[in-house]
Amino acid sequence: MHRGKGMKFVGDSRIKANKTQNVPKDYSEYPGRTEAFWPNFLLKEWLTGSVFLIGFLILVAAHPSPLEQQADPTNASYIPLPDWYFLFIYQILKYQFAGGEYIVIGAIVMPGLAFGALLLAPFLDRAPGRRVSKRPIATGLMLLGVAATIWLTYESVSSVDYQQRAEDYTVDVAAQETEVEVNTDHAGYGAYEANCMSCHGEQLQGSGNNPSLLATEKSVEEIQDIAVNGIGSMPEGIFGGSDEELQQLAEFVKETAEANSGGGSGGGSGGGSH
Known part of the structure; x- marks a missing residue:
């Protein structure tokens, strides 16, 4: 090397470069201050997550969430909660x-x-x-x-009031499994389908806090009055047919309830009965 000429480096291809493996750093010199991400830290995270997940699964199995009624867009009385x-x-x-x-x-x-x-x-x-x-x-x-x-x-x-809510909206499996005989050829079935089915179901079984009509003990005249003037949470003016159709509707509900006495849940005397 000559003064003012700088330094020159010459490589020799006959000399192999030393390659070191990518191994985790030894943290033994810093106890309690830091640790390797793998496997030390990640293993602790996995163990903690597993304990929490198992505990959560046990809690869900021991106390399952109560099932409410099936979603019904026509039921305006249902109050949803997140x-x-x-x-x-x-x-x-x-x-x-x-x-x-x-x-x-x-x-x-x-x-x-x-x-x-x-x-x-x-x-x-x-x-x-x-x-x-x-x-x-x-x-x-x-x-x-x-x-x-x-x-x-x-x-x-x-x-x-979750207890009252459970009574109003919990699914009645026994009522759903009960076979109900509905005479679709009855003269009042068409009036029921047009005015009442959206709230009380195809088989008069009710839904949510809209009670079943299968256990009603009301007379034909009382059913007519409820269909026109309402009762409880059921507003007036639900029925929009003629007097003859109103008579047929009341007779259809009464005859169906008598033919399936004991088949429904929730008496027809509750609010919202037709």
Whole structure:
């Protein structure tokens, strides 16, 4: 090498380059501070997830969700409720400035701000420590979110009478499996099909809180009066036919109930009977 000429490197192809395998770094020099992602950290994550999943499956098997009636778009009396993990958002919509005219605020703005704050928490608090006391912003936002979720869920659950709801909307399997004889050739069947079938079913078995007509003890005249003037949650003006069709309808319901006495669930004396 001559002064001012720089340094020159010459490679020799006869010398093999030493290639090292891609092995995980030895973290024994830093005990308790860090660890390899595979398999140490990932194995712990899998074990934790497996324990939670097994526990959740056992809970579902021990306490299955109650089944309600089948979806019926013609049943306007049914009050839908979201699943338990959305009840806190459902509760927000009940407040004055989060429902009605302000539904956009309750349904979009408030949940958007809440979840947006949780998403921004890691960027707002970038402290290197793992202790809760050293992460005040992230910890505060998380505790606030958990507390609000628990409180709103509790408020929503406490405002619903689930026992009464179960009685109103739970599927009656025995009633569904009961074979009902319906005389479709009866003169009043057409009036029933046009005015009553959407609420009380093809076999007069009822649906939801629309009671079955198979166990009604009302007379023909009482059935006529209910079809015109309503009863309970059933509004008046449901029937829109002639007097002759009204008479045929009442006779059809009465004769079908007598022919299948004991086959339906929920007496016809309840609200909404035709």
